[in-house]
Amino acid sequence: MTIDSLAEILDLNGNGSGGKGLVRGVTFTTRGGLNKAALRQANERLVLNTIRQNPRVSRADIVRITGLAPSSVTYIVDRLFQHKMIYEEEVEGPAQVGRRPTALRVQPDARMAVAVEIVKPESRIVLANLDGDIVRKRAVRWTPNHELFFERVHSAIRGVTEPLRPEQTLGVGVGLPGTIDRASGKVIAAENFNWFGIDAGDLMRRQFPFPFYYENSAKLAALSELWLSEREGKPLRDFVFIAVRSGLGTGVIINGQLLQGAHSAAAEFGHTTLYPDGRRCSCGNVGCWEQYASDIALCRLYDELSEKEGRSPRDVDPEAVIRLAREGDSIARRALKEIARNVGLGMVNLIWGLDPEAIVVGDWLAEAWDLVEQNIWEVVRGRVAGFHASGLRIIPSRTSTDCVLLGAAALVLNRFFNSFDNSKPGIATHAVAMQ
Numbered sequence: 001m002t003i004d005s006l007a008e009i010l011d012l013n014g015n016g017s018g019g020k021g022l023v024r025g026v027t028f029t030t031r032g033g034l035n036k037a038a039l040r041q042a043n044e045r046l047v048l049n050t051i052r053q054n055p056r057v058s059r060a061d062i063v064r065i066t067g068l069a070p071s072s073v074t075y076i077v078d079r080l081f082q083h084k085m086i087y088e089e090e091v092e093g094p095a096q097v098g099r100r101p102t103a104l105r106v107q108p109d110a111r112m113a114v115a116v117e118i119v120k121p122e123s124r125i126v127l128a129n130l131d132g133d134i135v136r137k138r139a140v141r142w143t144p145n146h147e148l149f150f151e152r153v154h155s156a157i158r159g160v161t162e163p164l165r166p167e168q169t170l171g172v173g174v175g176l177p178g179t180i181d182r183a184s185g186k187v188i189a190a191e192n193f194n195w196f197g198i199d200a201g202d203l204m205r206r207q208f209p210f211p212f213y214y215e216n217s218a219k220l221a222a223l224s225e226l227w228l229s230e231r232e233g234k235p236l237r238d239f240v241f242i243a244v245r246s247g248l249g250t251g252v253i254i255n256g257q258l259l260q261g262a263h264s265a266a267a268e269f270g271h272t273t274l275y276p277d278g279r280r281c282s283c284g285n286v287g288c289w290e291q292y293a294s295d296i297a298l299c300r301l302y303d304e305l306s307e308k309e310g311r312s313p314r315d316v317d318p319e320a321v322i323r324l325a326r327e328g329d330s331i332a333r334r335a336l337k338e339i340a341r342n343v344g345l346g347m348v349n350l351i352w353g354l355d356p357e358a359i360v361v362g363d364w365l366a367e368a369w370d371l372v373e374q375n376i377w378e379v380v381r382g383r384v385a386g387f388h389a390s391g392l393r394i395i396p397s398r399t400s401t402d403c404v405l406l407g408a409a410a411l412v413l414n415r416f417f418n419s420f421d422n423s424k425p426g427i428a429t430h431a432v433a434m435q
Contacts, residue, residue: 043068047076048106049417051086052130056103077104085110106130111416112164114157114172115408117217118200120193120246125156128409132227134402136160146195150203157204169210170416173408175217176200177246179265185214191282192247192296213411218243219258219267220407221362222251224399227410239358240267240350242343243403244318244365248290252354270294274345292342295364302335318364325371333371340372344379351384351392358393362403366396 050065051057057065062073080086088102108129115134117124120142127136138156143149161169178190185201187193205212215223222241241251248270252259259266270290271283278287291297295318302321303313309331314320324332347359365372376394399406 043072044076044079045417047073048080048085051104052106052417055105056089058103062104083110108133109135110168111170112161112168113170113409113412113416114161115405115412116153116157116172116174116204117404117408118153118174118176119217119404123153124405125153125160126405126409127160128406128413130413132406132409132413134405134409144194146198146200147203150200154204154206157208161208161210166209171211171213171412172205172208173220173411174201174204174212174214175220175404175408176214177217177249179263179268180214180216182214182264185212189283213415215408215411216249216251216264217245217404218249218270219251220411221249221397221399221403222253222360222407223258223410223414224403224405224407225360225397226253226256227406227414228398236358236360238354239356239360240269240354241360241362241397241403242347242365243362244294245363245401245404247296248294248346250350252356254354269346269350272346272349274342289342289346293339293346297342298335298339298364301338302332305331305335319367322364322368322371325368336368336371337375340375341379343372344376345383347376347380347394348383351380351389355388357391358395360395360397362397362399363401366400369396 046066050062059073063070085107086104087107090102108131111130113128115126115128123140125138126134128134138159140152140156177193179188187195187198187200189196221243237256239253243249250267250269252267271288273287274289274292275287279291280286281288281291298318299316321332325336397403
């Protein structure tokens with residue numbers, strides 16, 4: 001089986017074959033002989049990832065889960081201690097004869113990932129530890145001058161990383177709007193930002209010594225849900241994430257992997273047609289789902305309904321509409337109900353087309369879930385056959401407004417935990433998973 005990285009064996013979650021403990025070890029063959037440094041690094045990452053996925057795991061547990069020899073596990077654990085990547089703690093429980101049992105934990109601050117979310121009206125730059133917890137934040141206000149804007153983002157990245165040791169920063173994950181070139185970070189088209197052919201990656205990464213990784217924001221939101229579900233129980237394997245910030249984007253996970261498409265532009269369901277004779281969209285189409293179910297649609301509808309009722313237009317954001325609805329404002333409630341209906345209509349297409357086990361909503365939709373859930377389900381149940389929707393879950397994201405940021409952090413952390421450097425001659429290009 002030819003692979004490009006260890007992640008293809010362990011899959012996106014590092015679980016292999018979709019379940020914990022199924023990969024017992026990895027045997028590598030190489031061009032030009034075995035590269036011991038690459039094998040050692042791969043085994044260290046395997047052990048470290050096992051500790052991450054199984055808090056309070058013991059050395060014996062690592063042997064059982066990975067299939068590595070006890071002597072190899074001892075050697076690797078000692079190296080991880082030496083580099084202060086892990087620590088040991090006593091296991092709580094009744095006292096026993098002899099030494100109290102101990103468990104291994106990842107040292108969260110041993111390495112850091114930078115996460116960047118490019119969004120209106122305020123982009124966020126954060127530092128996340130190995131547990132995915134945000135430990136430092138910066139914000140950059142939107143400006144239409146993209147060169148000035150990305151200069152400020154660059155400065156914010158420098159600000160959150162300057163206190164760290166050189167080896168401590170693993171890299172930067174960036175969530176970009178629209179259709180992008182994932183290799184370079186170039187924004188090919190982000191209509192709501194009026195960005196076309198913008199070299200965002202070049203403007204952000206210049207002079208930094210650590211790597212940058214780029215992805216569409218909605219896909220990162222889906223990745224955050226996958227990353228969290230993998231850590232907290234049985235992972236979601238087939239689901240759609242709906243992001244509704246600065247438009248409407250979707251990220252699709254199929255069999256535990258992000259759906260990318262031939263040009264890394266798959267899953268742009270926000271620009272599928274909901275109403276054939278509807279509003280003109282910034283993408284050039286008419287009647288796009290985004291025009292009827294996004295943050296833009298919610299705020300516009302609230303103003304239109306207010307004007308009909310003789311109220312003066314207000315400069316509202318989705319959070320303000322939600323707050324007003326909770327306070328009993330009839331117009332805010334009507335706006336949310338209509339938007340929820342349109343959200344449900346779009347979901348019907350997703351269900352028939354993709355047969356997901358779950359649809360996850362993020363951003364302000366997650367915040368307002370108690371206000372919109374019933375209306376969304378009424379539309380779905382009225383248009384999807386019972387057997388087809390059987391077992392389907394429609395749920396709010398656990399990360400809510402931080403979904404893109406945590407996905408950007410996971411983009412970096414996943415590469416650290418689940419891959420090894422295959423950029424040099426002689427490093428493994430074939431592998432066999434040993435059951």
